Amino acid sequence: MLHVKNLTASVGEAEILTGLDLEVGAGEVHAIMGPNGSGKSTFAHALAGRDGYEIAGEAILDGVDLLELEPEERAAAGVFMGFQYPVEIPGVNNMYFLRTALNSVRRARGDYEISARDFLAVANEAMELVEMKEGFLNRSVNAGFSGGEKKRNEILQMAVMQPRLAVLDETDSGLDIDALRVVANGVNSLRGPERSMIVITHYQRLLDYIKPDFVHVLVNGRIVESGDHTLALHLEDHGYADFVADDAALSGAPA
Amino acid sequence: MIVDVLPGRTAALEQVSSLELPTKRDEAWRYAPHKALGALTFGPAAAPAAVPADVDAQIPEIEGPRLVIVNGVFDPERSRLDATPSSLRVESLAEATDEAVVGLLQREYDAAEDAFSIINRAYGTGGALVLVDGRVDKTIHVVNVVAPEVPQAATAARVIVEMAEGSAATLVETRIGSGDVGACNIRTEISLAAGASLEHIVLQDLPTTQIHLGRVDVVQAADSCYQTRLFNLGADYGRVAYHVHLAGEGAEADLSGLYFGFGDQTLDQQITVVHAAANCRTSQSYRGVLDDESTGIWNGGVDVRPGADGTDSVQSNDNLVLSRRAEVNTMPRLEILADEVSCQHGATVGELDEEALYYLRSRGIGQAEARRLLINGFADQVMDDLHDDVLRTWIAERLGPDHA
Numbered sequence: 001m002l003h004v005k006n007l008t009a010s011v012g013e014a015e016i017l018t019g020l021d022l023e024v025g026a027g028e029v030h031a032i033m034g035p036n037g038s039g040k041s042t043f044a045h046a047l048a049g050r051d052g053y054e055i056a057g058e059a060i061l062d063g064v065d066l067l068e069l070e071p072e073e074r075a076a077a078g079v080f081m082g083f084q085y086p087v088e089i090p091g092v093n094n095m096y097f098l099r100t101a102l103n104s105v106r107r108a109r110g111d112y113e114i115s116a117r118d119f120l121a122v123a124n125e126a127m128e129l130v131e132m133k134e135g136f137l138n139r140s141v142n143a144g145f146s147g148g149e150k151k152r153n154e155i156l157q158m159a160v161m162q163p164r165l166a167v168l169d170e171t172d173s174g175l176d177i178d179a180l181r182v183v184a185n186g187v188n189s190l191r192g193p194e195r196s197m198i199v200i201t202h203y204q205r206l207l208d209y210i211k212p213d214f215v216h217v218l219v220n221g222r223i224v225e226s227g228d229h230t231l232a233l234h235l236e237d238h239g240y241a242d243f244v245a246d247d248a249a250l251s252g253a254p255a
Numbered sequence: 256m257i258v259d260v261l262p263g264r265t266a267a268l269e270q271v272s273s274l275e276l277p278t279k280r281d282e283a284w285r286y287a288p289h290k291a292l293g294a295l296t297f298g299p300a301a302a303p304a305a306v307p308a309d310v311d312a313q314i315p316e317i318e319g320p321r322l323v324i325v326n327g328v329f330d331p332e333r334s335r336l337d338a339t340p341s342s343l344r345v346e347s348l349a350e351a352t353d354e355a356v357v358g359l360l361q362r363e364y365d366a367a368e369d370a371f372s373i374i375n376r377a378y379g380t381g382g383a384l385v386l387v388d389g390r391v392d393k394t395i396h397v398v399n400v401v402a403p404e405v406p407q408a409a410t411a412a413r414v415i416v417e418m419a420e421g422s423a424a425t426l427v428e429t430r431i432g433s434g435d436v437g438a439c440n441i442r443t444e445i446s447l448a449a450g451a452s453l454e455h456i457v458l459q460d461l462p463t464t465q466i467h468l469g470r471v472d473v474v475q476a477a478d479s480c481y482q483t484r485l486f487n488l489g490a491d492y493g494r495v496a497y498h499v500h501l502a503g504e505g506a507e508a509d510l511s512g513l514y515f516g517f518g519d520q521t522l523d524q525q526i527t528v529v530h531a532a533a534n535c536r537t538s539q540s541y542r543g544v545l546d547d548e549s550t551g552i553w554n555g556g557v558d559v560r561p562g563a564d565g566t567d568s569v570q571s572n573d574n575l576v577l578s579r580r581a582e583v584n585t586m587p588r589l590e591i592l593a594d595e596v597s598c599q600h601g602a603t604v605g606e607l608d609e610e611a612l613y614y615l616r617s618r619g620i621g622q623a624e625a626r627r628l629l630i631n632g633f634a635d636q637v638m639d640d641l642h643d644d645v646l647r648t649w650i651a652e653r654l655g656p657d658h659a
Contacts (some may be wrong), residue, residue, distance in 0.1 A: 048617045051609075075619030087614040091632030097615070100628065140632070157618065228549035 007057035017220035034218035048081035078164025099175035126159035148179035155186040172206040182207030267376035300327025307433035319393030327410035342389025366498035379411035388419035404436025418451035438466035447479035479502030480596030485512030496525035545581035556588035570600035
């Protein structure tokens, strides 16, 4: 479903992704872990289409090269990114934003647009999923939201957009244990045979709630180790030191 | 030859021939198009032979009494003055000749007159008279239409508003235009007696060939409440100058507005609020969006006179600049000559938030739509407490160049 091959990303002189390979099959959940600065967020943004990176390589979703597309075209192709820091947009109504987003994507796919009334049903279902109260949709997008509310809003959007590929960038950061449970439940209920997920996290904690099929370790901009969920447990006990040292030796850089 | 000569008007007419127009050196007129202003020909108000066809569709369909002025002259055909409640007298100024009205026409203000306000006194024989004594629930709508028959023709009109003690009303003033290069000079004079309250909305959207010179003088008695929102949305040069004089203790004035420029428009807000009595509260909150080569000016002053102790004033001006060639000039001014005063002010100038743009696009929203959402979101915050859907729609349709 998703084939990432030799993906590189740099900003100016700094090479952040240095040849990342990843294969994600339909319905699979892949966790990507790694130390700070290893390129986890850059990988997510490279898939979502943020400006400002020099990108090379391949990222092919269902036969479509994402790297050729604008961010909104990637969304139409089925990519959804859950932001680590969801952006506050004062003055833009959350409900209006969601409906505009869904209908933009539907229009791009040649589907009919959903009316305000029908959308309400879609939105209400998504709200239940993340245990949100009704007033939530009438507020401005993320403006003045608590950290937990912002992350729940991301999952709410994901539930509305029903993406083919969800890339969740540190969705667990800044969440207390209750919010983490809500967010994880939301993610789990959105798992399905036709939907793949890449869950980026710094800590093993999230993976207690969202059981990945595969765990990858990202160091210095490429994946240096892959395994099943036990790899995450190993990282919890031993940290990234082994991998960082190995990678440094491999690339000939001083440790 | 002007027939119904009033003392104030005679004096003004005498001055007109020797008037000196403001120059770049006058702070309040620094960004005005002096050459274009000098080319205007002001004269006695005269209705056009025919009102252009595109005028009617531009008038927001607000329920309630409506008085329409075209080129300074009352237009009975477009006005709707039957069925006004007993607490309201609204009529054409040119026809109002009783003694009480003559007094109102000669009212003098603390704020200095300038060349264009003198021209207004001289030629502004037409306009609207609005006398409120009690609570008026229906919105009062005064429409000014600019429809020049020859290029550079300019007309003047006056809107006189008198709020009796304890009365309350909502007044919407719409300024629109059609056709050739031209201008209007509209002065709104508002007096609020003790405890009166007025909500005053100004909708200004002239064609990009025309000039709007607006001046609003407000005098407030004790415990009165004046709330105004300006939507300065289009004109070659669109100017509105407010002079709000709080003369009675405990009065409140809440001024806010939005200016939205594109092309090479210049949209100029000149605000002066004078605290002349103790314990008055005022706020000024203006937002600007400037695209292309447009220029926005916000010159907002608070003048706290001796004895106006306990003054509380807040000023803010936030601007969104969408193009490298657009320009914003923001100037908060404070002069404080009293004690126990709280005056806050702040101004910001920023660009469209790239991160927010990316966020919206990552949700499938195309670049143009995402920009529009962000711009409207910024502008919408001025409309937060504007509940009339007719007004909201009218404004929303005029944000940006799409409607031109």
